[in-house]
Structures are given as C-alpha cells and as structure tokens.
Amino acid sequence: MKAASGVRVLALAMVLSPGVLRAEAQSLIDEYHALVRRYRENDREPALRALDSWTESQLERLRGDLADLRGSLVPGQPPSGRWDVVDMRAAVLMQTERALVYVYNKPSGVLPNAPSAHLDLAKRMIEFVDPRHEGWSEFRLEWWRSVVPWIYRHTDREGVRGYTLEAVGLFPKDIEVRLAVGTAFELSLRSDWAATPDVPAEPDAGHRVFLKRRLERARTEDARLALENLTAALTLSPNHPEALLRRGRTYQLTGQDSKAVADLRAVLASVASPHHRQLARLFLGEIHQTASPPRLDEARGEYEAALLEVPGAQSARLALATVLLLLDDREGAEALAQEMLEGSAAPRADAAFFEPWSLYGLGQAPLALRTFSRMRTELWPPKP
Amino acid sequence: MTPVWLLALALALQAPLTFKASTEVVRVDVLVMRGGRPASGLRLEDFEVRENGVRRNVETLGTDANTPIDMLLLFDGSASVRGARQQLLLEAASAAMKGLRPTDRAGLLLFSHEIRRLTKFTSDWDSVIGALKASVPSGSTSLGDSLVAASLAFDRTEARRLVFLFTDGADTSSFLQDYQVIEALARGNVLVYSFTLDEETGGAPGPLLKAATEVTGGRAVTEKNPKKLAAVFREALEEVRARYLLSYTPDANTAPGWRRLEVKVKGGGRISARKGYAR
Numbered sequence: 296m297k298a299a300s301g302v303r304v305l306a307l308a309m310v311l312s313p314g315v316l317r318a319e320a321q322s323l324i325d326e327y328h329a330l331v332r333r334y335r336e337n338d339r340e341p342a343l344r345a346l347d348s349w350t351e352s353q354l355e356r357l358r359g360d361l362a363d364l365r366g367s368l369v370p371g372q373p374p375s376g377r378w379d380v381v382d383m384r385a386a387v388l389m390q391t392e393r394a395l396v397y398v399y400n401k402p403s404g405v406l407p408n409a410p411s412a413h414l415d416l417a418k419r420m421i422e423f424v425d426p427r428h429e430g431w432s433e434f435r436l437e438w439w440r441s442v443v444p445w446i447y448r449h450t451d452r453e454g455v456r457g458y459t460l461e462a463v464g465l466f467p468k469d470i471e472v473r474l475a476v477g478t479a480f481e482l483s484l485r486s487d488w489a490a491t492p493d494v495p496a497e498p499d500a501g502h503r504v505f506l507k508r509r510l511e512r513a514r515t516e517d518a519r520l521a522l523e524n525l526t527a528a529l530t531l532s533p534n535h536p537e538a539l540l541r542r543g544r545t546y547q548l549t550g551q552d553s554k555a556v557a558d559l560r561a562v563l564a565s566v567a568s569p570h571h572r573q574l575a576r577l578f579l580g581e582i583h584q585t586a587s588p589p590r591l592d593e594a595r596g597e598y599e600a601a602l603l604e605v606p607g608a609q610s611a612r613l614a615l616a617t618v619l620l621l622l623d624d625r626e627g628a629e630a631l632a633q634e635m636l637e638g639s640a641a642p643r644a645d646a647a648f649f650e651p652w653s654l655y656g657l658g659q660a661p662l663a664l665r666t667f668s669r670m671r672t673e674l675w676p677p678k679p
Numbered sequence: 680m681t682p683v684w685l686l687a688l689a690l691a692l693q694a695p696l697t698f699k700a701s702t703e704v705v706r707v708d709v710l711v712m713r714g715g716r717p718a719s720g721l722r723l724e725d726f727e728v729r730e731n732g733v734r735r736n737v738e739t740l741g742t743d744a745n746t747p748i749d750m751l752l753l754f755d756g757s758a759s760v761r762g763a764r765q766q767l768l769l770e771a772a773s774a775a776m777k778g779l780r781p782t783d784r785a786g787l788l789l790f791s792h793e794i795r796r797l798t799k800f801t802s803d804w805d806s807v808i809g810a811l812k813a814s815v816p817s818g819s820t821s822l823g824d825s826l827v828a829a830s831l832a833f834d835r836t837e838a839r840r841l842v843f844l845f846t847d848g849a850d851t852s853s854f855l856q857d858y859q860v861i862e863a864l865a866r867g868n869v870l871v872y873s874f875t876l877d878e879e880t881g882g883a884p885g886p887l888l889k890a891a892t893e894v895t896g897g898r899a900v901t902e903k904n905p906k907k908l909a910a911v912f913r914e915a916l917e918e919v920r921a922r923y924l925l926s927y928t929p930d931a932n933t934a935p936g937w938r939r940l941e942v943k944v945k946g947g948g949r950i951s952a953r954k955g956y957a958r
Contacts, residue, residue: 494857494886496893498865498957499937501858577854585856609794610854613824616831617859620866623935623958632831636788636796640810642817652854653792656819 323357327386328378335385337675346393358416381674383420388670390417391442395667418458437669440471441662456520463524470531471662474538477524478658480517481545485656506550506587513549521545536566540655544578552582569604570651576601577611577652584618594618609635610652704738705730706868707925708839708896710918710951711944717921718948726925727943741839741924747782748919749800749838750775752807753829755846756789760816767908768845771874772811774909775843776804778916787811788832790825791818792852800834822846823853823860826891830867839924840869842897843912847876849885857887864894865937865957870922871897872915876905896953933958 334342349357394413418438439462459476466472495501512518525542528535543558555578562575580597583590598615602608612635619628707728711718723740752772754760760768776785784800785807797810826844833840853860864871873888884892884899892899898918902911925942939955 494861494890496861496890496954497937498858498862501861501890505856505858581856584859609828610824613827614854617827617855617863620863625866629831629834632828633834635828636794636832639793639795640797642793642795650793653819653852656792656852 323353324360327357328382331382331386331389334389335381335674342389343392346389354413354416358419361416361419384670385674387417387420387438388667388674390420391667391670434666434669436466436469436472437662437666439466440469440475441666456516459520467527468531470528470535470538473524473528473531474535474541475658475662477521477528477538477545478541480521480524481541481548482656482658483517484512484515484521484545484548502585502587505585509548509550513551518545518549522549534561534565536562536568536571539565540571540574540578543575547578547582552586555582570654573601573604573608573611573651574655576604577614580614580618584614584621589621591618591621595622605651608650608652610650703928704868704926705735705929705956707940707942707952708870709923709925709942709944710921711923712949712951713947717918718944718946719921721923721944725945726923728925728927729941729943730929730938732939732941735927735929737925737927739924739926741926743920746924747784747835747838748779748841749833749835750779750783750785750841750843750916751800751829751832752785752787752811753825753842753844754787754789754811755791755820755822755848756795756814756816756818757791757820757848757851758817759820759847764847764905765814765816767905769808769811770909771845771912773808775912775916776807778913778920779804784835784838786832788825788829789814790821790828791816792821793818794821794825794828796832819852820846820848820850821853822850823855823857823887825853826860826871826887827855827863830864830869833869839919839922840867841919842869842871842895843915844871844873844888844891845875845908846873846888850887857890860887861890861894862957864891865955867895869895870919871895872919873897873899874908874911874915875899875901876903876908894953894955896951898951929958 330342330345333345390413394417459479462472463476493504495504522542522545525538525545528538529542532538539558539562543555543562546552546555546558559575559579559582562571566572566575576597580594580601583594583597595615595618598611598618601611602615605611612631616628616631619625619631709726711721721740723737726737726740728735728737752775754768754772772787779785779802781802784802785798785804786800787797787807787810789795789797789811797814798807801807826842829842829844850857855863871892873884873892875884875888884901888899891897898915900911900915902908929938935958937955937957940953942950942952944950
C-alpha cells in the first residue's frame, strides 16, 4: 500500500516539476507554431479548423508561455530560432480571423472557445514585435483604431472597456482611435437598450419606460466614455461627420435632445454624403416621434426627407410607416410596406443600396475590413 | 322540403364573411378554453366586448367555417439559422402548410438585417417551401422592424391575419424601438404566434416577443425539443382554427390612445384575447 502511495506522490511530483511543465509548454508552442506556418503558407482553412479544436484554457496557457518570449523578437533575430516577423503577422491574422468568425456565429456556438482568448493572443503577438520594425508601428495604430473596438463591441463588454481605454492611453491624439472608442461605447449603449428586460404590451407604458431608461442610461459610465471620446475626436477635427453623427446619437440615447438636434443639424449643414444625411434625418425624426408629447408631423417630415436621401432604405421606410400609423393613415403605411417588400426576394448585394442604418450598427467594420485586407496582402501579395 | 331559413343559414356558414376595411373595424381574436380544450359552437350573442368599460355591439363572428386564414411565416433568416436549424424550419413550415385549406393562403418573409418577401400570399404551398429551401441565412437580426413590416404586409380584408414568427435570437439590428413596434402592432388587426427554442431562450420568450404576442392576443411558444417544432406549429394552427374573430365598429369620435378591451362569454371559460388596441 505504502509503495503504491509513494509512486503516486512521485508521479505527482514529476507532473508538477518545472522541467515537465516547461516541456509541456514547449510542445504547446511547437504545435501552435506548426499551425501558424501552415496558415502562413496559405493552407488557411485546414489551419483554422485545427485551431478551432483548441480550448480556451489551452489558448490562455499558450498566451502565458508566449509572454515569456516577449521582447525577444527583433528584426533579423527570431526567437526560439524559428519565429520571425512574418510568422507573427500570420499569427495575428489567424487569431483575428477566428475572433471574427465567432462574432458572426456566436449564437450557434460554432467555435468552442471565446473570441477574447483569440483576440488577446493576437494583441500579444503585436506586442512581441519590435516597435522599430518597419511598418509595424503604423499597423499597430491601425489595429487599435479598428479591430479591437469593433470586435469587442460584439462580444465582451468588459473587454471593450479595457481595450478601448488602453487604446486611448496609447494614442490620445489620434482621431481614429478616439472615434473608434467613442463608437464602441455609443453602440454598446444601443445594444444594452435592445436587451431591455421590460417591454410593456401597452404602448403608453412602453413610452414611459423608454423615457425613464434614457435618463438612467445618461448616468452610466458607457455614456460618459462615449461622449468624452467623441467630443475629443471633434476637438481634433471639428465638424467630423461621423463624430458629429455619433455624438448626436449618444445625446439622443441619453435624453439630451436639444444637444442631439444641434449636432445632427450640423451634419446636415456640412455633409453631402446621402448616407450620413439619411442617418441624421432618421435620428431627428426619432427625436420628434419619441418626444413627450410626440411631434408626429415633424417626425414625418424628417423621415420623408431621409427616404429622399437613400430611397431604397428599409429603416427609413418602416420609420415613416410607423408615424403614418400614429397619424391614422393606415393605407399610407401599408402602401409603404408593400413598396418595400415588392422585389425584395433577392438579397441586396449592391453596396449602393446597403442600408445606412446597418452600416452604422457595424461600427468600425469598414476600418476593420481594410486592416484585415492589408494584413492579408502583406502575407499573400496579389498575384500579378 | 328544406326550410328557407335553413338554406340561408347553410349559405351563410359556407360563404366567406365580409369584414369592413381594416381601418374601420376593431377585430378581437378570441380563444375560449373549457376543460382544457377550445370551446366550440359559440354564437355571436354568446360574446360580450367592452371597450374602456363600455359595451360594444359585436357585428360579426368569424369562425373556422367562414373565415379563411392568411398565414404569414415570418422567419429568422440570420446567420445563426444555418444548417440543422434551417432544416427544422422547413419541416415546421411544411407541417403548418399541411393544415391549410384551399381558401387559405400562405406567404413568407425572411428577416436578417434586411427584410425580404420570398413569396407573396399564395395557395401554392410548394412555392413557399421551395423559396425557404433555396434561401441562404446570413446577417444580423432585425426582429422588431420585421414585426412591423409583417403587420403591414397583408392585403385581404376578409381573412384572419396570422403571423407565425420563428426566431432563435434577440434583436440585434432593428431601427425601431421596442415600444414603437408594440405601438404599431396595437394599431393592427394581426394575430402573432411566436416560436422559439428553449435552448436559446432559457425557457421564456424575450420581452419583445412576449409583448408582441400579448398585444395582438396571440401566444409565445417555447419548445424544449427542436425535433418537436413541426408538431408545435401544427398544434398552433389547430388552436387558431378554434378561435373566434369578433369585430365591431368603434365610435367615430373615439379619442386617440390606448383603449382597454374586455371579452366575456356566456357559460364562462378561460379567455385569451388582446387586452386593448390603440387609435
């Protein structure tokens, strides 16, 4: 009995010994490195599928192990004798792609591990690279501007806070960073809104809940951070159309309607883009419609003007239809809906008809996609 | 020789009931349960409807025999419905369609971040199933916006306006606020039944679905077993067929706002109906 017990203690000691742990960590790094090389050699899909089987705890351990190597990657002198800058770029892109897939497939649980694990790892990869390396400081900035706030907006609210504040600390005078961070918090206000626990089945009570929640929202840290960063962006670039639009929206979502109207009117006065103008009109219409008491004729005017800016937009058509219902014009509302549905069977692939409202909700998606496409081009240059 | 009054009654039961244009009438779709089963054979005079406490003169009684159904399938077409879930939806839609009759019609709206009408109302069930089969789920979920679009998509006044809504997630991209969606539904004459799977909802429908079904007098159904979705659709349609569709003309001078409704039936029973409507 004693002998058996001694073997168990010995086995445990071996498992826990630094040498064994080190070997285990090394094998994790080796396995991961093999995946990165496959990905780098454009064997992308199989590499990504293999990565999907990694658990969150494995990724977490890997992150810790890689952290030991931090600072050891300098140009022309790869760590471990194998990793080089291109490997690191491949690893960043590979991890980001996985985080992105998770964003779009979260409800069906396509991936077993959370996007934060992938994204953390990608962020650490960026930190491995010597900042003096050509092109990396620019890329690093772009990463902060676009990828992190965008992905975290969709996934992890606490993550949003940590990453975005770190971004502001690193690049306080960069307008794109300020805008990205403001956007992340502004959009989190709206998504929080969508998760409201209370929707009364009686419309007047619903309106009262809406107004009350707006005031509650105004006192939140997210609202403060959204306004602080969007105002900082506007200080760096007065009349920046997106910053104005988003700050106006933030004021609206927090019940500060007069300030919202000022920003949204400034958009209309200074911007020619029909997408920006439609959104400003939509938000102004909503301010009139949700006022207490509602100003329905004014709301109808704004929604009609919004429809003229981008005629195919469903959001503007539905907003106008709801106001017509409130104005007792059911026939007008039904005609609008029927027009909208006519010929809608095929998805609208044409970017010109892309809904401004959908684009607005994606936050920094265009910036993020630009970053990804740059990363890909660096790894796999277009064929001549 | 058959009495004339009996012939007239028989004709009245067979001919579709004519409702006034939807803007002129208030419809109240009522389910009466007695002893755990829908009560049948009720007549117009068995019902009493009060609006803000004042009794209204119920003018028509729509039943399964005299009121066709326009069933609008309002299905989540976002990325999360790909694969096995899409197959389940196909089976559920087929099951519901089998319960329809030649005078009934079905239509299909698919919603993600955009709302698409894959088929107009038709009695060609195969075309509805074919369109659903050919669809490729993608994008986010505009649940509230799609509910408003659905409530405005009907085009036949004499039919019962039924929305069968399936979604597997919360609203992520609607422009309209939840209360605006309820405001629009409260002004329509549609009946909304929502279907969700227990694995997504944790046993309870989301707040918007709960309110949308409540304000229209329908029901929010959550099912634990995905494989039972088709049976659940079929049973819900049977339940709809057992309902009574009351209609009356409101006062022309009715003040705008919420109007509280109460429905009573002679002989009692558990009544499910909308709790009010808005003007």
